[in-house]
Amino acid sequence: MSDSLEGSALGKATSYADQYDPALLFPIARAPQRARLGITGQPRFFGADLWTAFELSWLNPRGKPQVAIAHVTVPCESTHLIESKSFKLYLNSFSGTRLADADEVRRRIQGDVSAALWHGGPVGASAGVRLVPPEEFDQQPVHELDGLNLDRLDIECDHAEPAPELLTAAFGEQPVEEVLASRLLKSNCPVTGQPDWGSVQIRYAGPQIDQGGLLRYLVSFRRHSDFHEHCVERIFTDLWARCRPTRLAVYARYTRRGGLDINPWRTSHPGLPPGNVRTARQ
Known part of the structure; x- marks a missing residue:
């Protein structure tokens, strides 16, 4: 090995x-x-x-x-x-x-x-x-990721590599608890260049994250080359640093390739992982 x-x-x-x-x-x-x-x-x-x-x-x-x-x-x-x-x-x-x-x-x-x-x-x-x-x-069930659908937003997307500067939060306002989801996550295999299509769920408590900026940030992975696990850890790390939540969980479900799907989950606090339930695209 x-x-x-x-x-x-x-x-x-x-x-x-x-x-x-x-x-x-x-x-x-x-x-x-x-x-x-x-x-x-x-x-x-x-x-x-x-x-x-x-x-x-x-x-x-x-x-x-x-x-x-x-x-x-x-x-x-x-x-x-x-x-x-x-x-x-x-x-x-x-x-x-x-x-x-x-x-x-x-x-x-x-x-x-x-x-x-x-x-x-x-x-x-x-x-x-x-x-x-x-x-x-x-x-075996099929279920989409729960959460408010970010994809409903009509935004301009002009970044094709991860852009954490797009992430902002309302630090001066009352904190919130939210679950947000998007089906627009895409990255690429760092060796073969093959596309990796996914959905992502963000569950957090703390200053309210600007949803338009978050969706633009998620779309910015579109030409990024990295493994699924690394992409989710980057999303978690950028959200934690830029938006300063008190609790955070990032969960992505990628479509299968070669008979395998990989679904990384990262959370700020220990707990049981989500059920391994595939989405319609998987």
């Missing part, structure tokens, strides 16, 4: 292994990108990255294919995240492997992902893994 993207499969032609291989997981250190945001040591936020894997299959002891949807919760305090193509390749490696049952699959994913998140060091917090069997597929 390595921290350099040059050693990853991202953006390269790749053969798909069909025999279980945990070495396919490729961890990326969180610290360098956080340092660019002025975050050193323990971050000021808590949270998790909520992954959904729609393409998971393995063989039962008699060789019959089995399928499931996997929900994987990655703690944001881990030293590393996992590059998404490597995660896809890793999950595909189960496809030709005979395993006792779904619980063995779940245990292997949990152990392998947890080890990769800490890159060989002591595992400070394990990944959470839940498999949804086919008989429960019809029970």
